Amino acid sequence: MTSHANTHTTATAYRERNVMTASPGELTLMLYDGCLKNVKLMRMNIEKGDVEKVHESAMKAQAILGELMRSLNLQYEVSQELIPLYDFMIGELTAANISKTPEKTDAVLEILTDLRDAWQQAVRIHRQHVMGTGNSI
Secondary structure, three states, X not given: OOHHHHHHHHHHHHHHHHHHXXXXXXXXXXXXXXXXXXXXXXXXXXXXXXXXXXXXXXXHHHHHHHXXXXXXXXXXXXXXXXXXXXXXXXXXXXXXHHHOOHHHHHHHHHHHHHHHHHHHHHHHHHHHHHHHHOOOO
């Protein structure tokens, strides 16, 4: 096996271990990170003119948004408020994918960044609370 293959295998194993040991909050944070990554790739590939990679990144980002929607607990008002926001982002990504207009990703990136940052803060606060009380995450 080449050095590159070993590095790839090690990185894959590390990511899998992180996913398997992550709390639900950390998994949600990973989804936001993955979605942001794919929207940024989509925008970059629109600017490069790589239509195939634009579509690939758009589909991945939309799939992640779909998963975030499915994971909502609708007993909470905030979850019900997130549904139209996720729908809006999926619509904007669809429009950007069709029109190949990078500006269509601006609002999505802004919303995702805000949601991701808020979620990261919530995970951090929860972790501090759990460690302070001795409970497991």
